[in-house]
Amino acid sequence: MINLALSETQLAAFKEQLADGVIDHDGLTADYDADTETYHIETPAHQTSVGADELAAVDTEQAAYITNWYFYTHEVGSEVTRAFCRWLEQAAEHPVADRYDALEAGISREWGQLAITTTISADGTRHYEVRHVDDRDADATALTTHTDPFDAREIGTLDPKGRYRPLRTAPSLKSGWIFPDLSAAEVYETVEAFYPATVVNWDREARGELDVDHWRDEQDRQSGIYNLITVLPDDAVDWAAAACCDDSQCLKRREWQLSENEPLAAEGGDGVFPCRGPCSMAVAAGREWAKLERENTQSYEFELTPSEKEQLEAVIDAVADDEIDEIREADVSKGANRWRVRYLREKRVDEDGNLSGTPTHPDGNDESAD
Amino acid sequence: MQSLVIVAHGSHLNPGSAKPTHDHAATIRETGAFDEVRTGFWKEEPSLREVLRTARGDDIYVVPLFISEGYFTERVIPRELRLEGWDPELWDSEGISADTATLIASDIDKEVHYCGPVGTHEAMTDVLIRRAVSVTGDEDVGEGFGFAVVGHGTERNKKSAKAIEYHTERIRETGRFDEVKSLYMDEEPEVDDVTDHFDSKDIIVVPLFIADGYHTQEDIPEDMGLTDDYRKGYDVPTEVDGHRIWYGGAVGTEELTADVILERAADAGADIGNARERIRQRTKPATGTAGE
Numbered sequence: 001m002i003n004l005a006l007s008e009t010q011l012a013a014f015k016e017q018l019a020d021g022v023i024d025h026d027g028l029t030a031d032y033d034a035d036t037e038t039y040h041i042e043t044p045a046h047q048t049s050v051g052a053d054e055l056a057a058v059d060t061e062q063a064a065y066i067t068n069w070y071f072y073t074h075e076v077g078s079e080v081t082r083a084f085c086r087w088l089e090q091a092a093e094h095p096v097a098d099r100y101d102a103l104e105a106g107i108s109r110e111w112g113q114l115a116i117t118t119t120i121s122a123d124g125t126r127h128y129e130v131r132h133v134d135d136r137d138a139d140a141t142a143l144t145t146h147t148d149p150f151d152a153r154e155i156g157t158l159d160p161k162g163r164y165r166p167l168r169t170a171p172s173l174k175s176g177w178i179f180p181d182l183s184a185a186e187v188y189e190t191v192e193a194f195y196p197a198t199v200v201n202w203d204r205e206a207r208g209e210l211d212v213d214h215w216r217d218e219q220d221r222q223s224g225i226y227n228l229i230t231v232l233p234d235d236a237v238d239w240a241a242a243a244c245c246d247d248s249q250c251l252k253r254r255e256w257q258l259s260e261n262e263p264l265a266a267e268g269g270d271g272v273f274p275c276r277g278p279c280s281m282a283v284a285a286g287r288e289w290a291k292l293e294r295e296n297t298q299s300y301e302f303e304l305t306p307s308e309k310e311q312l313e314a315v316i317d318a319v320a321d322d323e324i325d326e327i328r329e330a331d332v333s334k335g336a337n338r339w340r341v342r343y344l345r346e347k348r349v350d351e352d353g354n355l356s357g358t359p360t361h362p363d364g365n366d367e368s369a370d
Numbered sequence: 371m372q373s374l375v376i377v378a379h380g381s382h383l384n385p386g387s388a389k390p391t392h393d394h395a396a397t398i399r400e401t402g403a404f405d406e407v408r409t410g411f412w413k414e415e416p417s418l419r420e421v422l423r424t425a426r427g428d429d430i431y432v433v434p435l436f437i438s439e440g441y442f443t444e445r446v447i448p449r450e451l452r453l454e455g456w457d458p459e460l461w462d463s464e465g466i467s468a469d470t471a472t473l474i475a476s477d478i479d480k481e482v483h484y485c486g487p488v489g490t491h492e493a494m495t496d497v498l499i500r501r502a503v504s505v506t507g508d509e510d511v512g513e514g515f516g517f518a519v520v521g522h523g524t525e526r527n528k529k530s531a532k533a534i535e536y537h538t539e540r541i542r543e544t545g546r547f548d549e550v551k552s553l554y555m556d557e558e559p560e561v562d563d564v565t566d567h568f569d570s571k572d573i574i575v576v577p578l579f580i581a582d583g584y585h586t587q588e589d590i591p592e593d594m595g596l597t598d599d600y601r602k603g604y605d606v607p608t609e610v611d612g613h614r615i616w617y618g619g620a621v622g623t624e625e626l627t628a629d630v631i632l633e634r635a636a637d638a639g640a641d642i643g644n645a646r647e648r649i650r651q652r653t654k655p656a657t658g659t660a661g662e
């Protein structure tokens with residue numbers, strides 16, 4: 001195990017705490033017997049009773065538990081940060097002694113597209129490194145170094161193609177950066193800046209206190225231009241959740257349903273952190289879907305070859321699954337290949353943009369989605 | 371522990387919309403006046419609905435980075451923050467005098483101080499004047515200059531014009547500029563005809579908007595004739611009909627806006643020490659030229 005040394009500050013804090021009461025923390029119990037001037041310290045492998053001047057020389061296992069107590073009670077500010085840091089080092093699964101061994105090498109966990117590695121220094125202080133999961137094996141010197149947690153917001157603003165990311169939990173975070181050494185408070189702020197409110201909601205969920213706002217709650221609350229979503233049919237809510245909240249689009253695990261008693265059929269996803277209610281993007285999209293759903297269906301007759309029909313389906317898939325960029329220029333066998341789509345347009349779409357020359361509103365009725 | 375929570379509109383389309391909010395949050399963080407500064411948005415994350423749970427303070431001050439009282443400050447924000455018992459009457463304002471109301475936010479079962487919007491605070495007048503300085507690069511700008519404060523107009527929100535008129539009057543009262551007028555985008559007197567409304571050769575034009583976006587970067591410059599295509603940019607100043615137009619862009623991007631946010635919180639009881647003086651020092655005018 002790492003060669004731990006209890007500092008003067010840690011010892012002073014330990015004594016001060018025991019002067020007022022006992023310690024019962026993460027496998028460590030300790031108290032002070034004023035009559036015999038003895039500290040009783042119990043950890044899984046050792047039970048000792050020592051005087052004040054022997055405290056500094058407790059065995060490594062006990063020192064680990066004491067530094068662990070000190071770190072979590074004196075260096076980590078809030079309860080949420082504490083819960084998060086404990087999750088980062090898998091505290092629930094590993095007792096302190098094992099954990100310290102693992103922390104020496106570094107314990108890594110994933111939070112969305114973040115890889116967060118916790119390490120420890122000789123006084124038990126944790127250090128946190130954050131990088132993109134895709135940079136897991138990259139040499140740190142090849143990545144751009146950041147020290148200010150609030151830089152994370154800027155990094156997360158544009159995707160790798162330079163497009164704005166209005167949904168911070170979309171799986172489109174760019175890579176190439178690193179926060180090499182953050183404190184507990186800083187790692188919390190960094191994650192908060194990348195993925196706002198995900199830690200607090202995860203924490204509420206872990207305590208069994210996540211307050212979920214279901215779609216119907218959202219519908220009831222909307223006013224102004226958004227009350228259009230009140231007319232969105234229930235089936236459409238399921239399509240919307242499947243379209244927008246899927247793990248391929250958003251890394252939150254959707255916990256909201258149509259209502260508490262009406263679950264949606266769409267998958268909620270496997271994300272670590274929950275989504276507790278339709279986000280503003282989902283609501284804005286819902287408003288658009290509501291407009292579309294007001295239209296009636298209409299029968300059209302098109303002439304297409306079987307391959308052309310399949311090509312249209314392939315184009316839909318390529319756009320929906322964001323695969324356009326993967327289709328090579330010359331791969332004209334792919335339905336969504338640009339040349340092939342242009343060929344289809346030349347052949348099947350007239351100068352007014354109508355597929356097969358079939359007007360959208362054959363009876364001249366110009367009923368549109370607006 | 372004191373927390374400041376700045377709430378703003380944000381955008382799904384324009385990454386610049388939230389920038390002033392984040393910039394001012396950073397400026398205030400640097401002063402150390404609050405133990406934490408959080409931001410929340412209607413259209414971005416964290417949402418208004420979840421921002422309070424990210425704040426840890428015992429004393430929480432919520433300041434809307436909005437230009438005027440109205441739909442957002444009176445309905446959307448209190449509803450989304452879940453302020454129990456909210457009623458616009460609590461602000462006892464006819465449109466420009468909202469100060470603060472203290473209510474329980476049911477999301478966190480704690481009291482929060484809900485402040486009036488930044489745009490209607492008297493200190494916003496100083497920010498407008500500061501923008502005149504930064505856009506001209508002249509510390510003493512005033513004599514020989516006209517000053518136009520530009521707003522949306524009343525079409526969407528009656529109270530927004532009140533904020534414009536309020537600051538126009540206050541700037542006029544300083545006697546610093548030869549002429550000071552309110553102009554609007556969708557009603558008379560219109561910003562399109564800016565040169566008709568001023569005798570002064572030099573006219574400073576500053577929209578009372580929080581963030582730069584379509585209106586301040588595309589609409590207004592084109593409507594005033596600074597450029598026929600906003601993408602080509604324009605000079606500051608630009609010569610139009612024999613006048614020189616010094617167009618400043620959205621006033622909310624001026625660094626000194628951070629000071630108004632602090633004032634709002636201080637008015638609601640926050641202990642901000644000497645943070646205001648430090649912000650005033652720190653945000654000394656640059657010889658900036660918007661639009662380049």
Ligand code: SF4
Binds near residue numbers: 249251
């Ligand atoms: S509603 Fe939730 S899960 Fe769906 S896209 Fe928005 S944040 Fe993601």
